Amino acid sequence: MARIVGMNGDTAVAYAVKQADVDVIAAYPITPQTIIVEKLSEYVNNGELNAAYVPVESEHSALSACVGASLAGARVFTATASQGLALMYEILYIASSLRTTIVMALGNRAFSAPINIHCSHDDAYAVRDAGWIELFAENVQEAYDLTFQAFRIAEDKNVLFPTIVNLDGFILTHSLEGVNVFEDEEIPKFLPPKEPVNPIDPEKPVSYGPLDLFDYYIEHKKQQAEALKASYPHILKVFEEFREFSGRSYKPLKTLSMEDAEVAVIILGSAAGTVRDVVRKLREKGEKVGVVSLTLYRPFPQEELVKVLKGVKAVAVMDRSYSYGSPGAQLFMDVAATLINVRDKPLLFNVIYGLGGRDLKPEHVVQVFEHAKKVAKEGEVPEKEVWIGVRE
Amino acid sequence: MIEVRWHGRGGQGVVTSSELLARAVLREGKYVQHFPEFGPERRGAPVRAFTRIDDKPIDIHYGIYEPDIVVVIDPVLLSTNVEGILSGLKNGGYLILNTTKVPEGIARIAKEKDLKVYTVDAHKIALEVFNRPLYNTPMLGALVKATGLASLDSVLKALEERFKGEILEKNKIAVKRAYEEVVKYEV
């Protein structure tokens, strides 16, 4: 019997982390993720969750504590956003290179300056090169579901990479929606206790994080690169097992009306649903439009994306961030690099939207599709970069 | 889909009332979103909250600009923020007010827009029940009576998710009284 509980994104993540029975939480509160760590500290304090909650003095220390705990064999969780993620930056690469299995919730928030507490994907993109697996939730149910899947993925012996669940700041972290929750006793069927690999063991000592110069560093990096690529089919397997467990299906790419689409939008996060809603309405008018959103952002689902974009004439790649001085914002560059050697590829342009929580309304999405139709019709891209919802 | 916008001021529980409506509606098997308007949280400053309700899953995530229903839990806003209260409210929509007397300006626009206006003296109810100007739960009682968005029973159960003991009992009384006392204002 399904049990629906009204929860906001933060509460849903905290509840999933509690049900995942984590051993160690080290986190520092920052808006819009604060509710997650507040809830978890309550659970620990009330005895509802038997975990070590490590109160730290900064995000740098939070992630450092998580690295140690993960290597010791613990199931570990942290959460942060924006400036907090920036302060973790040094440890992000260490966490992945040491193959820890930390799960992090990232309440996506714009980087300063100016100070803004609302949603951009700056922080999510800041991790794109760091060797973490990144998942994007599009609603509160997905934030809850993906948290369980993140633990399974990170701790899978064929994966062993730290994993982030991105949820849009405020739009998901602070919005209440109905969530179909599991009963505690069901969880081990999908997420059994962690089986540590190379745990810190005084009887069998090993050295972690040694100096590694030109004689071995590049081998270690090549190994890490190949391991993240090789994790892909195992991530799909976790998605599939989650579907069997819950009845809810997750895929690297979510598509709507892509079969015969002539123009399409590619997007991440909570705005995907708004685009889908517009696509449904435009389809009723007979327009051949479609939308792709990515649940799995790293490793990037290249082959699937090439497949779904086959036959599409123009694609608007929508970024809720900006990459200053780059040939395009982050998702745009990912998509462009994915398609670079494909014959008969669609024309691409980059849409910058929603920075700092600026609402993406249906009329904005209609504008994007109008632009895409023009590109498709004329066969050229007059403006590679289009800002939408900005006062000119 | 039905969209509700709540107006109040910081400290009056405007966000809680939207959340309680969401919880009540969830109990009836509907789909719901509730989100506050975010900014600096200051006691006394105008605050809004939003509830979106549908019979099918809600895929969209953007603000509510053209609500079907506006609930004003704070009587002061009826004189200080008329434009804000009526902004985007659909023709034929509902306006639920905490007042004994509908101000003339609002009455005129209500007539033009063919609004269904309901009033309740939540100020009096709050002072009698809580001894404090807590308008949120009585306004929720008035809203569900006027619109039928949720049953009284679902609202009372939603209160149980959120409150305990004496506070729960007082809120139940406040909701029931407003449910009984809300009246339709003939525009």
Next chain:
Amino acid sequence: MKYKTWKDLPIGAVIPEPGSSVEYKTGTWRTFKPVIDQDKCIRCLLCWVSCPEPSIRRHEENRVSVDYDFCKGCGICANICPVKAIEMVSEL
């Protein structure tokens, strides 16, 4: 020495044989080597405390000797010795 490929290495750059740095003999880096005059030595252990490597070995009754497998010949021990019991002698 045969170097391993990326396929052979343990994951996460761990070193499964702890303390493997002893296999790396730094004694070949010296130009001068410290030689201790045991008759002058007053067993104060300042050299033992100060050696950065550390390759001054401590024995019974606080007698000291140099581990030439690892001593890099920096001369700190000779410099710190209060009775000039350590002489830096050319390896050439």
